[in-house]
Each structure stands twice: as C-alpha cells, then as structure tokens.
Amino acid sequence: MLHERELKVFVDGTTHFFEVAAEQPASIGSPYLMGEPLALHEYSGVIEVSGRREGVVCFTAPKTMLAVMLMKMHETDFGHETMRDLVGEVANTISGNARRNFGNDFRISPPHVLCGDTPPIEPRPGARTFVIPIHWRSHSAKLVVALS
Amino acid sequence: MNAAIDPTLKLLIVDDSNIVRRRVERSQRFDRLRLVGSAANGVEALALFSRTDPDVVTMDLTMPQMDGIECIRRMVAVKPSVRILVISALADKATAIEAMACGANGFLNKPFTERQLNEALAELLR
Amino acid sequence: MSPAVPLDRRTALLIAIGVLLAAALGTALGTGFRLATRLREDIAAVQTASTLQAYPRELLREVSGLRERLEVRAYVGRSLATLRGSTHDFGVRLRALAAIDHDPAQLASVQRRWRGYRDELAPVLGFRGEPYVDSDAAATRLSGDGHRLYARIERARLYALANARGFDADLATVTRGLQSSASAAATRLRLLLLGGVLAALVLAAIAAWLLLSRARHARAAQEARERTRDILRTVREGFFLLDADHRIGPVWSDALGRMFGREDFAGLDFRNLLAGLVPEPTIATALKYVDLLWGERANENLMKTINPLSQVEVKSTDPLNPEPRYLQFDFHRVTGAHGVKYVLCSVVDVTSNVALARELQESQVGANAQLDMLIGMTRTDPLQLASFLDTADAGLKLVNAILREPARSDADFRRKLGGLMRELHTLKGEAGALELRGVADRLHALESRVSACESRPALSGDDFLPIVAKLDELVEYLRGIREIGARLARTDAEPAASPADAIAPILEAAAARLAQDHHKALRVECSGFDAIPRPLAKPLKDCLVHLVRNAAVHGIEDPDLRRTRSKSDVGLVRTRFARTADGYELTVEDDGAGIAPDAVKAAAVRAGLITEAEAAAMDTRAAIALIFRAGFSTMSEVSLGAGRGVGMDVVARTIHALGGRIGVATSPGKYTRFKIHLPAAADAAAAVA
Numbered sequence: 001m002l003h004e005r006e007l008k009v010f011v012d013g014t015t016h017f018f019e020v021a022a023e024q025p026a027s028i029g030s031p032y033l034m035g036e037p038l039a040l041h042e043y044s045g046v047i048e049v050s051g052r053r054e055g056v057v058c059f060t061a062p063k064t065m066l067a068v069m070l071m072k073m074h075e076t077d078f079g080h081e082t083m084r085d086l087v088g089e090v091a092n093t094i095s096g097n098a099r100r101n102f103g104n105d106f107r108i109s110p111p112h113v114l115c116g117d118t119p120p121i122e123p124r125p126g127a128r129t130f131v132i133p134i135h136w137r138s139h140s141a142k143l144v145v146a147l148s
Numbered sequence: 149m150n151a152a153i154d155p156t157l158k159l160l161i162v163d164d165s166n167i168v169r170r171r172v173e174r175s176q177r178f179d180r181l182r183l184v185g186s187a188a189n190g191v192e193a194l195a196l197f198s199r200t201d202p203d204v205v206t207m208d209l210t211m212p213q214m215d216g217i218e219c220i221r222r223m224v225a226v227k228p229s230v231r232i233l234v235i236s237a238l239a240d241k242a243t244a245i246e247a248m249a250c251g252a253n254g255f256l257n258k259p260f261t262e263r264q265l266n267e268a269l270a271e272l273l274r
Numbered sequence: 275m276s277p278a279v280p281l282d283r284r285t286a287l288l289i290a291i292g293v294l295l296a297a298a299l300g301t302a303l304g305t306g307f308r309l310a311t312r313l314r315e316d317i318a319a320v321q322t323a324s325t326l327q328a329y330p331r332e333l334l335r336e337v338s339g340l341r342e343r344l345e346v347r348a349y350v351g352r353s354l355a356t357l358r359g360s361t362h363d364f365g366v367r368l369r370a371l372a373a374i375d376h377d378p379a380q381l382a383s384v385q386r387r388w389r390g391y392r393d394e395l396a397p398v399l400g401f402r403g404e405p406y407v408d409s410d411a412a413a414t415r416l417s418g419d420g421h422r423l424y425a426r427i428e429r430a431r432l433y434a435l436a437n438a439r440g441f442d443a444d445l446a447t448v449t450r451g452l453q454s455s456a457s458a459a460a461t462r463l464r465l466l467l468l469g470g471v472l473a474a475l476v477l478a479a480i481a482a483w484l485l486l487s488r489a490r491h492a493r494a495a496q497e498a499r500e501r502t503r504d505i506l507r508t509v510r511e512g513f514f515l516l517d518a519d520h521r522i523g524p525v526w527s528d529a530l531g532r533m534f535g536r537e538d539f540a541g542l543d544f545r546n547l548l549a550g551l552v553p554e555p556t557i558a559t560a561l562k563y564v565d566l567l568w569g570e571r572a573n574e575n576l577m578k579t580i581n582p583l584s585q586v587e588v589k590s591t592d593p594l595n596p597e598p599r600y601l602q603f604d605f606h607r608v609t610g611a612h613g614v615k616y617v618l619c620s621v622v623d624v625t626s627n628v629a630l631a632r633e634l635q636e637s638q639v640g641a642n643a644q645l646d647m648l649i650g651m652t653r654t655d656p657l658q659l660a661s662f663l664d665t666a667d668a669g670l671k672l673v674n675a676i677l678r679e680p681a682r683s684d685a686d687f688r689r690k691l692g693g694l695m696r697e698l699h700t701l702k703g704e705a706g707a708l709e710l711r712g713v714a715d716r717l718h719a720l721e722s723r724v725s726a727c728e729s730r731p732a733l734s735g736d737d738f739l740p741i742v743a744k745l746d747e748l749v750e751y752l753r754g755i756r757e758i759g760a761r762l763a764r765t766d767a768e769p770a771a772s773p774a775d776a777i778a779p780i781l782e783a784a785a786a787r788l789a790q791d792h793h794k795a796l797r798v799e800c801s802g803f804d805a806i807p808r809p810l811a812k813p814l815k816d817c818l819v820h821l822v823r824n825a826a827v828h829g830i831e832d833p834d835l836r837r838t839r840s841k842s843d844v845g846l847v848r849t850r851f852a853r854t855a856d857g858y859e860l861t862v863e864d865d866g867a868g869i870a871p872d873a874v875k876a877a878a879v880r881a882g883l884i885t886e887a888e889a890a891a892m893d894t895r896a897a898i899a900l901i902f903r904a905g906f907s908t909m910s911e912v913s914l915g916a917g918r919g920v921g922m923d924v925v926a927r928t929i930h931a932l933g934g935r936i937g938v939a940t941s942p943g944k945y946t947r948f949k950i951h952l953p954a955a956a957d958a959a960a961a962v963a
Contacts, residue, residue: 004743011739021259028735030687031742032677033749074174075167085165089237092210093259096237108238110210128746132735135682242559244580249562254576271573 006102007031007145010057011132013097014143017090018136022072029133029140037120038131041065041141043083044114045091049098051107053147057098058121059090059134060114061141068137084113094143121146157273160202161186162193162219163235164211168258172206172235175262176269190214197223202230204272207252209236209243217243217250224251233272235260284488288481295477302470309463316456319374322367323449326384329364330441333391334434336360340398341427347406347414350423358399361392371448380451384444387437394430398423512621515608518568520544520561523616533601533621535591551588560603567607567617574607581605585624600628654708656759658776658783662708663756665812669701670749677742687733692904694724694741696924703819703921707784716751720744774806777815781822785847788826796830796845798822802852807957813928814851814860820921821862821948822847829866829946839943841865857934857954863947868940871897881906898938902926932956 011028018026044060066083075082091111099108121144123129129146159181163169169186184200187193189211197205205223209216220232234247234255244255256268336357343350368388372381405420416424505527506513512530515523522542531537534547544564548557559582567577583603590596606618654662676693680686702717723741727733778800785798806814830836830845837843847864875889878900884892892900900906904923925948929936934952939945 004740007739007743011736017259020261020264023261027682028739030677030679030681030690030735030738033674033742033746035671035674070167073167073171075170077166077170082166085167089165089167089258092237096240096258099238099240128749130742130746131678132739132742133680135735140680241580241582241584242555245559245563245566245582248566248580255580271576 006053006147007130007132009098009101010094010145011143013094014059014090014134016097017093018069018134021089021093022069022136024072024137026134026136028143029135031130031132034121034123034129034131034144034146037122038129038142038144039120040114040118042115043087044118045087045089045094045111046114047091047095047111048109049106049147050109052102053106055124055147056144057091057094057147058144059087059094059141060144061087061090061134062139065136065139065141068139080115084115087115088113156180156182157203158182158184158200160184160193160196160200160205162188162190162205162211162216163208164188165208168208168235172265175265177262177266178269178273180273181269190216190219193219194222198226201227204269205230205232206235207232207247209234209238209247217247220247220252221250231272233268235265284484284491288484288488291477291481291484295474295481298473298477299470302466302473306463306466306470309459309466313456313459313463315374316452316459319371320449320452320456322371322374323445323452326364326367326371327442327445327449329360329367330434330438330445332360333357333364333395334431334438337395337398337427337431337434341424341431344405344416344420344424344427347416350405354399354401357395361395361399364388365392380444380448384441384448387441387444390433390437391430394426394433397426398430401426510622514539514619516544516564516617516619518614518616520564522547530621533623551591552583552586556582556586564605564617567605568614577605585628597625599623599625654710654783655776655779658708658779659710659755659759661776662704662710662780663752663759665704665815666701666713666752669697670745670752673697673745677738677745681735684733687727687735687738691724691728695721696904696927698724699921700816700820700924703784703823704780704816706787707780707819707823709783709787710755712751713748713755716744716748720748774803774808774811777803777806777811777818780815781818781849784819784822785826788823792827793832794826794830794845795833795843796826796847799846799848801848801850803849805853805858806851807858809957810858810932810952813932817860817925817928817950818849818862820925822849824921825862825864825866825946829864829868831867835867854951857956858952860950860952861947862950863945865945868942868944868946869898869901869938870942874898874900878903878906898940901938902936 015026015028018024040058041060041062043063043066044058046056046058048056063083066086067078069086070078070082088111091113095108095111098106121129124146128148129144132143132145134141134143157178157180159176161169161172161183163172163186166188169188173183173186181204184202185196187196191213193205193207194214196202207216207220211219216234216236220234223230223232228251230251232252232254234244234252235258236243236255237258247255254268254272256264260268336353340350340353340357342348343353365388368385372385401419401423403419403423404417405423406414407417407420408414502525506525507528509527510529512527512533514526514530517523520543522539522544524540526539530539534551539547545557545561548560552560563577563580563582581603583601585600585602587598588601589598600623602622602624604620604622606620607614608616608618673694676690676697679690681690698717698721702714702721705713705717720741723744727737727741730737778798781798781800785796788794789796825847826845830847831839831841833843836845845864845866847862849863850861852859852861871892871894874897875884875892878884878897879886879889883900883903883906889897901922902925906922926936929950929952932952933956934950937949937951939947939949
C-alpha cells in the first residue's frame with residue numbers, strides 16, 4: 001500500500017526538475033490507477049526501488065516535449081543521446097529526492113533509459129500502479145509509480 | 149604549471165550526462181575558470197586529470213565504470229589542493245558526508261539553477 | 275570548570291608579596307641583630323672606658339705611696355706588688371677597649387700616654403734588689419739600689435703627675451665617643467624596627483587586599499559556576515562538548531543523562547554513546563561528519579544540511595517503554611584563536627513530534643484492518659458479499675475511469691467531482707447495508723476527500739493525489755476481502771443463485787443498521803423480487819438501497835412521534851416488484867412522515883439549489899421533485915447513512931438511463947410512495963450499460 005506522502009515525494013521530484021532545470025513549473029494532471037497496459041512515450045527513465053518498497057518508478061515523455069525542454073535549457077543539440085540524457089536526469093532527480101526523503105531503507109538503482117518502441121507496461125499483480133500525468137506547457141508526460 | 153604565472157584556474161567537468169556537462173560549462177560565470185576538459189566516467193576523468201592537472205573539478209557521483217567517490221579519492225591523493233564540487237541528484241546526507249570525507253569541498257543537488265551553480269562555485273573558490 | 279587552572283595573576287602577586295615580606299623581615303632581623311650586638315659591645319666599651327678613667331689617678335697614688343714608703347724606710351714589697359697588679363690590669367683593660375672600639379684614632383693618644391707610663395714604670399716594676407742597708411750607727415738608710423729605685427719612682431711620679439690630666443681628658447673623649455656610638459646604634463635599631471614594622475604592615479595590607487579581591491572573584495566565579503550548573507541542570511536539551519578525539523568533555527546537561535540512561539559521560543567516546551542505539555552505518559557516518567566539523571572544510575550552513583543525526587531513531591534504553599525514540603542532534607563549532615576548540619552538541623527528544631506526524635500520516639490505516647475485515651465478512655452472506663465485490667469492482671473502475679479523464683484546468687477537475695461522489699455514495703450505501711464497516715469507512719474517507727475538493731478555490735492534480743492514494747488503499751482492501759472470501763468459499767461452497775436473490779437480504783440488513791444508527795424501529799417487506807430480470811438486478815438493487823435508506827432516514831419517524839400519530843412503533847417499508855403489461859413496476863412505500871414541501875424548499879434554498887424567490891413560486895409537485903436534484907439533502911448533519919445530498923439523484927439518473935420514469939405520492943404524516951415504471955426494453959438497456 002503506497003502512501004499519499006510517498007507518492008507526493010516522487011511527484012515533487014519530477015515537478016522540481018521542471019521548475020529548476022527547465023525554468024517553468026510543471027503541473028500534475030488527474031492521477032489514476034493503471035488498470036490496463038500502459039503505452040510508454042518515446043523516452044522513459046526508469047529507476048528500480050528495493051528495500052522497504054519494491055518496484056519501479058518511471059518517467060516517460062514524448063520526444064516533442066523533451067525537445068522543448070532542451071530548448072528551454074539553452075541546449076542546442078536535440079539528438080538521440082541528448083534526449084536519453086534528459087530523461088535520465090529527470091529519473092536521477094526523482095531518485096535523489098526519494099533518497100533524501102526516505103533515507104537508506106529505500107534503495108534506489110541508478111536510472112536506466114528506455115527508448116524507441118518499448119512494449120507497454122503491464123499491470124503487475126500485487127503492485128498497484130499509479131499513473132500521474134505531468135503537464136508542462138502544452139505537453140504531457142507521465143510518471144508511473146508501481147511499488148508494493 | 150605554475151599558478152603564479154597563470155592566474156586562471158583550470159576546470160574539469162565530470163558527468164555522464166552531456167546535458168549536465170554543457171550546462172555547467174555554459175552557466176558558470178567565473179572569468180578565472182578555464183575549462184580544460186570534460187569526462188563522462190571515472191576512468192576517463194582520471195586520465196584527463198593527470199593530463200590537464202585541473203584546479204577545480206565538478207564531479208557526478210553515479211557514473212559507469214568508476215563511481216565519483218572513488219574518483220575523488222584518487223584525485224585528492226594525487227593533488228591535495230584540488231577543489232572538488234560534487235554535483236549529484238543522489239547527494240543524500242551519508243553520500244555527501246562520504247564525498248566530503250574523501251576530499252570533496254562542496255556539493256550541489258541536481259537539478260540546479262544557474263544561480264545555485266555559481267553560488268556553489270563561489271563558495272568553493274573562496 | 276576544569277580542575278587544572280594555571281596560577282592566576284592574583285595568586286602570583288600574592289606569592290611575590292610573601293617573598294618580599296620574608297625578605298624584608300629577614301633583612302630587618304639580620305640588621306637588627308647586628309645593631310644590637312654592636313650596641314652591647316659599645317655599652318661594654320663605655321663601661322671599660324669609665325673603669326679605665328680611674329686608673330691614672332690610682333697609679334699616681336700608688337707611685338706616690340711607694341715614694342713615701344722609701345722615704346720612711348718602710349717595707350715596699352707589697353706596694354710594689356700592688357702597683358704591678360694595677361699596671362697589669364690597666365694594660366689588659368686598655369687592650370680590651372682597643373679591641374672593642376671602632377674609632378682607634380681616639381684611643382691612639384691614650385695608648386701613647388700608656389706606653390709612656392709603662393716605659394717609666396718598667397724599671398720600677400722590674401726592681402728585684404734590696405732598697406735598704408741596715409747600719410748600727412745610724413738608722414736604716416737607702417742602699418745603692420734603693421737610691422736608683424727612688425730616682426725611678428720619682429721620674430714615674432712626675433710623669434704620671436704631668437700626664438694625669440691629659441690621660442683623664444683622653445679617656446673622657448674615648449668614653450664620649452663610645453657613648454655617642456652606642457646611642458647612634460640604638461637610634462638606628464629603633465628606626466630599623468620601625469621601618470620593618472611599617473614595611474610589614476604595608477605588605478600585609480596589600481596581601482589582605484589581594485586576598486579579599488581574590489575571595490570576591492572566587493565567589494563571583496563560584497556563582498557563575500553555579501549558574502552554569504543550574505542551566506545545565508534545568509535545560510531540557512542534552513548538551514555536551516566533543517573534542518577532536520570524539521570524546522565528551524567534563525560538562526554536560528542533566529537532560530543528557532535522562533535521554534541516554536547513563537551518567538558516565540566524562541571522556542566517553544561519542545561512538546560508544548551511540549553504540550547499540552543507532553545502526554552501525556549511521557554511527558560511522560556521524561563520526562565522519564564530526565571529523566568534517568573539525569576539518570573546517572565546509573561552512574556551517576552546508577554542514578547543517580548534511581547533519582546525519584538531524585532526526586535519528588534511537589532504540590529505547592527504558593525497559594518500561596520499549597518504543598523507539600527520535601532524537602535530534604545539532605552540532606556547532608566553538609572556535610578560538612587557533613581554529614575549532616571543540617564541538618558543542620545539543621540533543622532534543624523529538625519523539626512526540628515525530629509520533630504526531632506519523633499518526634496524522636497513518637490515521638486512516640487502522641492496525642485492526644484485517645480484523646474488521648473478517649468480522650464484517652462473517653456477518654455477511656457470502657453470496658451478497660460476492661455480489662457486492664463485483665459491484666464495488668465495477669464502481670471503482672468507473673471511479674478510476676473518471677479520474678483518468680485528462681484534466682488540466684480547475685473546471686476539468688471540478689467536473690469529475692459530481693460523478694465521483696455519486697459512485698462512491700452508492701457503494702458506501704451498499705457496504706453499509708452489508709455491514710462491511712471497514713469498506714464503508716474507507717469509502718466514507720474517500721468521499722470526504724472528494725467532497726473537501728468542492729470547497730477548494732482552484733483544483734489541480736495535487737488535490738487528487740490523496741484521492742487516488744485512498745482509492746488504491748480501498749482497492750487493496752477489497753482485494754483482501756475477495757481473497758479471504760475465496761478461501762472461505764472453498765470450505766463452504768454453495769450453489770450459485772440469481773443476483774436478484776441477494777437484494778432482499780441486503781435491504782433487510784440495511785434497514786436494520788439504519789434503524790440502529792438513527793434510533794428508529796423499522797421493517798422492510800420485499801415481494802416479487804424473484805421476477806427481477808438478471809440485467810436489472812444491479813441497477814434496481816442500487817435504487818432500492820437508496821430508496822430504503824431515504825425511507826428509513828427521512829420517512830419513518832421516531833417511535834415516540836409515531837405513537838402520537840397513532841401508528842405502530844415499528845415503521846414499515848414495503849417494496850414490491852411486478853411485471854406490467856408494458857414493462858415493470860417497482861414500488862417503495864413507507865408509512866412515515868411523508869414529504870413536507872416547505873421543508874424541501876427550505877433545504878433546497880439552504881443548499882443553494884434555488885433562490886428564496888424561486889421557492890416561493892414553486893408548487894407542491896415541483897417542490898417534491900427537488901429531492902431528485904443533485905446536491906439536495908434535508909439532513910444538516912453528515913453521516914454514513916445519508917445526508918450528503920447524494921442518493922435520490924442517483925435513483926433518478928439510473929431510472930432515466932433505463933428509459934423509465936419515477937413518480938412520488940405522499941401525504942404529510944401518513945406515507946410516501948415512490949413508483950418506478952420501467953419499459954420492457956429496460957433489461958436490454960441495463961445489459962449494454
């Protein structure tokens with residue numbers, strides 16, 4: 001059972017990145033529970049959590065959104081590698097924020113990045129999955145929190 | 149080689165993310181700092197370190213091949229006067245203390261604003 | 275504070291004064307002793323000198339006596355011996371005086387005269403012959419020697435006579451000299467004694483002043499120490515000092531003892547203080563942190579942000595209270611001229627703050643969740659339970675679907691609230707009816723979160739995070755029930771039945787619970803439910819639950835009131851389902867208070883559904899129709915049973931969705947009857963819904 005406060009820590013880690021790095025705050029959309037397979041966007045940064053909680057946290061964003069973010073960050077290179085770096089950094093920020101808030105009994109892996117055609121995330125039995133849309137400017141990404 | 153002849157300080161940026169490397173390079177506002185290299189992992193960083201002999205290093209902690217803490221330890225062993233700023237999203241307290249005990253001089257949480265970076269560098273160069 | 279205080283300036287001064295005093299007294303005593311000895315000698319000399327003064331005359335007299343004895347031819351032996359003795363004495367005394375006298379110049383003249391005397395007297399004193407010759411013819415006469423002796427004596431007599439006055443004067447001078455010397459010595463001694471006493475007095479006065487001031491300072495220091503002690507005794511924080519070797523200093527506050535259940539802090543290693551109380555990795559990090567404080571590598575602010583003990587869980591040392599406690603350590607560098615002197619550490623017990631935060635966080639997660647789940651289930655018929663779980667599943671899926679609708683603006687979010695409220699309220703009613711208290715409570719909590727959003731000024735996704743978290747909690751809870759139910763069902767399997775069969779028991783249970791909650795007595799009669807087509811079972815059950823609840827809460831009166839109206843104590847709610855020529859008819863009738871149009875209007879005005887003016891213009895029929903409007907409630911108090919203003923509008927929506935219509939007949943004080951007509955195609959409509 002994931003607590004609201006824990007959920008909030010992951011959400012805050014994400015919105016914090018936008019506010020600080022992309023110089024414009026993001027808002028969160030209407031959160032819901034994932035009942036069916038969820039298609040990922042082109043780029044996803046994934047961190048694995050173990051210890052007090054087990055599961056994954058994933059930030060998935062469309063290419064168009066990442067491109068605008070890079071522009072806002074005064075980045076000139078919009079290549080594949082840079083996009084990968086960017087979702088990796090967002091995931092990094094989420095995991096850093098979680099570590100600061102939850103302490104050492106919440107072990108978090110370094111992020112890894114998924115891109116291109118990845119199969120949809122399946123709902124996992126025993127771990128209910130939260131989907132939190134992240135709105136930034138006219139774009140939307142998703143934060144997926146699947147922990148048990 | 150001699151600091152009295154060359155008043156600028158040589159800067160080495162270590163981070164596995166291109167974005168962060170460029171961001172540090174672009175955002176820092178110190179005329180005294182001159183970028184001499186940037187590395188994407190610990191092994192590359194140490195090679196560049198011995199070749200360029202930097203005075204200031206910004207250091208990520210989680211990197212492939214060799215992590216930042218080990219990298220700091222080796223750099224300080226070679227050149228105790230080097231000033232190292234840890235820039236990491238994973239800078240929880242224990243990690244920060246560990247990094248500073250190994251010889252880092254400051255740390256900065258990712259993500260950072262231009263102002264935060266420059267404040268941290270100013271504190272480092274004080 | 276510390277036992278090893280170096281000699282302070284005052285003490286050093288005092289010691290110097292002591293040394294000085296001893297030196298002064300020593301000098302005075304030494305000098306005084308010397309002066310006194312001199313004085314004694316001078317006095318002895320004066321006595322000798324005055325004795326000597328008598329000798330010249332005595333010698334003259336004795337010489338003259340000797341001459342006369344020779345003239346009368348008397349025996350001179352004895353007189354000579356006397357003269358010898360006197361001369362010898364004089365010589366001895368004069369030598370003694372010469373040894374004492376400090377001014378030999380004065381004595382020189384005396385000694386010169388004395389040498390003259392001695393020279394003159396030497397032949398006389400050395401006389402050994404016979405001075406007389408006896409003859410018969412004449413009287414005794416002088417012998418040759420006698421003549422010579424006579425001549426010698428006469429010379430000495432003349433010499434003595436000539437020098438008697440001078441001798442006298444010389445000796446008087448010597449005596450005077452000696453007297454004045456003695457008197458000077460006496461004066462010096464007096465002065466010396468006076469000076470010594472004065473110096474001693476002055477030094478003693480200074481010493482006394484110093485001692486006094488030292489006592490005053492000692493008292494002030496003592497008071498300061500006591501004040502410090504008082505502070506350390508009464509302060510609620512634990513305070514102690516750490517040196518560079520992580521050792522605790524000799525001073526700490528009493529609170530520290532209470533926090534750690536020990537008193538042996540002096541010199542205790544910080545590691546040992548924490549050992550056994552916090553995990554080893556935390557201790558290692560903390561020690562590294564303290565080392566960083568000594569290293570002065572980072573400024574205080576930076577150090578504060580990485581303090582690993584800013585809130586640390588500590589194992590209890592109190593066997594009576596084994597709960598862990600939370601301590602907050604703060605570290606401050608105390609710097610001196612040569613960098614950090616020591617690290618001041620303060621400790622505060624923040625257990626109650628942390629506990630409060632935890633409680634707030636976990637207030638919704640009851641420790642007895644499992645238990646209440648089981649109790650609720652054992653009271654519930656397995657079939658009804660299974661039916662409810664299906665309903666709940668579907669309902670919560672709908673809730674999630676509502677949440678899932680993309681939303682960015684306040685309006686987007688606000689639109690969801692009505693739908694969420696309706697679904698949750700329906701489920702809550704059923705859960706309450708089945709006495710699934712745990713489910714009903716969770717639904718209530720979830721509903722409260724949703725309803726709290728209505729009053730918020732600008733809704734955003736943040737407001738919905740608690741909703742989705744609570745929804746998740748509920749889904750999990752229901753899954754638990756289903757699992758336990760499945761396990762129970764395996765041991766107690768029963769043949770499957772029509773879902774419609776479950777409706778009557780649900781209504782009866784709901785009625786019983788509502789009666790209890792609202793202190794009423796009521797009974798539900800159900801008839802014709804076996805004719806309910808399967809697709810209609812779920813929607814009609816929902817409607818029936820709402821209608822029965824409405825009857826129980828708003829229709830049936832208190833037993834007391836019923837008696838005054840000549841009704842039976844037990845209220846009756848009659849429900850009947852029947853096929854009609856063109857479809858189905860469902861009737862729900864209670865023998866309660868009926869609907870008072872004015873009360874309905876007033877409630878609608880209070881709820882902001884209509885204005886006063888609109889209310890005034892409304893006829894009875896329109897007024898009664900208000901009860902089907904969303905947000906209407908005549909109950910001012912929110913409870914689990916009814917009164918959120920959701921319920922009748924759900925019934926109306928459901929019936930309309932099935933293509934049916936609903937009619938109300940009421941007579942104030944007598945009855946209320948809801949009559950629902952459904953077309954024959956309604957079961958098909960329900961099947962695709």
